[in-house]
Amino acid sequence: MALGLFRVCLVVVTAIINHPLLFPRENATVPENEEEIIRKMQAHQEKLQLEQLRLEEEVAQLAAEKEALEQAVTEGQQQNETRTAWDLWSTLCMVLFLMIEVWRQDHQDGPSPECPGGDEDELSGLGGTPLRDLTLPDKATLDHFYERCIRGATADAARTREFVEGFVDDLLEALRSLCNRDTDMEVEDFIGVDSMYENWQVGRPLVCHLFVPFTPPEPYRFHPELWCSGRSVPLGCQGYGQIKVVLGDDDRPGCICGKTTLPEDMLCLLHGKSGKAPPGGRMKDLLCAAESPYLDTMQVMKWFQKALTRAWHRIARKYEFDLAFGQLDTPGSLKIKFRSGKFMPFNLIPVIQCEDSDLYFVSHLPRGSSQWTPVSSTDWVLSFAIYERHFLRVTSKALPEGACHLSCLQIASFLLAKQSRLTGPSGLSSYHLKTILMHLLLVRKPTDWKAEQLDSRLQELLRFLEKSLLEKKLCHFFIGNRKVPEAMGLPEAIRRAEPLNLFRPFVLQRSLYRKTVDSFYEMLKNVPALISEYSLHIPSDHASLPPKALVL
Template sequence: MPAGVFKVCFVVIAAIVNHPLLFPKENVTVPENTEDIIQKMKEREESLRLERLKLEQEMAVQETLTKSSEKATEPEEQYPHDPLSWNFWTALSLVVFLLIELWRQDYQEGTWQDYSIEEDENAVLGKAFKGVFLPDRGTLDSFYERCILNVTSEIARNRELVEGFADDLLEALRSVCNRDADMEVEESIGIGSMYENWRVHKPLACDFIVPFTPPEPYCFKLETCDSRESVPPDKQGYGVIKICWADENSTGCICDKTKLGEDLLCLLHSKMNQSRHNNHMEDLLCYKDSRYLDSDQVMMWFQVALTKAWNKISHKYEFSLTFSHLDSPGALKIKFRSGKTIAFNLTPVVQYADSDVYFVSHFPCGGLAEGSTSSIHWFLTFAVYEKRYLQFVSKILPDSSCHLSCLQILSFIHGKQCSLTGPSSLTNYHLKTAMLHLLQTYPSSNWASGFLEARLQDVLRYLEKSLQEKRLYHFFIGNRNLPEELGIPVEFQKAEPVNLFRPFVLQRSAYRKTMDMFHEMLRNTSALINEYTTHVHVGRASPLNKEQL
């Protein structure tokens, strides 16, 4: 019996020691021929299983012989049979083999976890929010006046100049495009912090979205990923745009309602069907071998069209126009002869139904962080509703409320911290989303100008909790408590909430870097404010009570 138990233990230990996942060799990388390795692992498991069965048979025979010899030599004594020992070793071996098989499957599916990373995350999460030390009210007022009001005073002038030029540029774009083959561009819409009155970072770039439609007889058929039966977690908040013929479902002709017979032919639709064969979907910016709109092709088309439009009107202006980022459709920069520059973004979008929700191909630099996805998936943007909601709550909040001042200060500190530690996955859009949630949570009286420090603490505490839980929900998707005056489509209010922090679940290195940056920002807040603050006399009027631009 001990020899048999020793053999079973030896087989189990050999399987554990030779398993590549439990004791990997040093400086060895995973080879490319993983299928051969998996096949060899299966063969080894089968041989181990046969060896275990053989050992069990030998142990059973040995046990029988032992009992027979004991009965022959000592017939008077009866030893009770205790199966607990055999059952224990059998169960232990089965459990070990089961664990090895589960670990092998996890490795095969690519879900092997690095527990050292989890320990690092636990260490990061252990830094609970203790509150951030903010300077006294006088210092905070002086900081706001010097670093924010002086910057925002330039917004109105730059915005007026850029709006006029953008309209002229888009009008020239329409004139150089072929109306029978190219996309049709509509009027631009101003969005973002410049139009929500809280931008503090230079350059003071205006963001515009430019809706476009396909030429006749085509139309866009929009489908959100949330409307499908099974939505991958990384595709929540995205959608696809299919290009169809306008009469694909219904031609509107009498031939749809009347059977013409075999000898009769509708001349109108026979010509239309013939023309369809002469058109190719690739010419309409579709992804290869499909009818889905390709965001990369839209970007290239838009950049070429803008270049042609500028060449047509460049003689009218005394400045130059260039692309500041080639990976964005319309990230443009105006450069005057004096050296001064003004940046603005024109982003092509597709309108969702008759709402103010749009499918956006690419986000301007510094906007919402994009996740990696295919070029046929377009993200839903509620930028117009965000601007409208801030205008709505401004009518309800007290005069000189602190909600925009709070967002401006946080955005300023966040930008300075990123300039020290490098770009972060935590963006201004996340800051604004956190503040929108608190605007809906706290009563309007809590946003008076005297509560600025308390609201700053609340937003930072909300962000800390959201980062620890890796969960920050989109403000409009899945939010059923929005006012009806906004006109949010019902299907989005009833949809499942979209977690903006979900990428942190998979991208652990980015998560640790973001948490380190956030905690360092908390520690540096007071120093950053004092660094940009001048001396303030006691009793000076608070600039926070001034009317926002």
């Protein structure tokens, strides 16, 4: 642009200087090439006009680009503001939904709502019919069935417990007398658990489940490690723990021979030459896995079975019956065989106490008690049997006289057991039914468990089970359940742990889930027939307690 203006000024100055009227010459004559000069001036003027047009177009283009850039920046700011507002709204909605869900879980006092229609369609595709479309027997029929079948079959439960406990006391005393105090595990007194000690055992034969705690020889001790103690574990290992065998602390009370060096000519009156651990620790002798300080369940099973066999051989001459193992893959599954051909099974379960709580690590659970399957031989199942017994006992004291909660559990367990004999075992067990009952006891008022409400509570338990099967989710009653009263004394780490889904196997095993659902609805259809059949007579196809055990 500057060059163009300079050219225009130059042309104007040249024209003024050469104008004949302003600067006349002496011999003023029109040059011969005047026409040529005029033609050149016109051409130069046209060139300047074209240059001016080009410059105006460039200026207009620059202005347009500037305006477009400003408009784009304005639109981008508007979009950012809109996106920020949308993100803020989405966050607020998510927080609101989470607050509603937390409030629903923490303040819902009634049982879970019924299944929605779409989920019922999914179950019907598996061959089932929703529970509300089935008819269960009324209260009078249930009462008659309970009196004739269940109450009569469990009348001698107290005598069975007394007989088994007396025999187990003698057996464990013989086991202790055979153990070497310096090298063998020390066995403590048994603890009764499960249905026989919670007063809801059904069916025959009556089976006592007894925990037998054991501890290592000095100076060793067990150090339990829970899955929720800070270490990262797979989802399938929830509810398990490991038992590490470590040397006891020096400040721990014990014999002084284990903390000092005795001269060669001195002996400890309790432990012989020395109470110290052998060099190297010899973890294999302490029932640990190979090249590992962790207790091995298979090693414990072999040790316990050998110890029980030796103890029985020592006292066998005192009794007029035989003792045999019932299940070889369970450590203390025993069976008393009488000369009459009858038998009495019971389970001695070796366990390890978890610190100072009522939690116990179990090497093997009885068949059908849970769906948990250990991944490794060093995984121990965490049992809440003592807490469950305590919860049912404390809750029963607050319920009306003759409450129907245990009767409800007994009827449901009886029906499940009979259905399992008809169609084979499924993914359901009596432990799942007991878990549902404890959930209902926690949310229901005590007045809802009166004796006349047996039919209503039984239907509610089955509805809870149906909904849990549909959702493939049944939360463990103690793990991660902060509604459990603090008076129960549950460790805080267990209360704050992630909830454990007892129905997680149904998520991983589709065939097991389908079979379980089919068996559940088949059981519901068979309820009237089963109750009618077993109300007329009590089957006598199992052994019963003998009148009296003979002791020499």
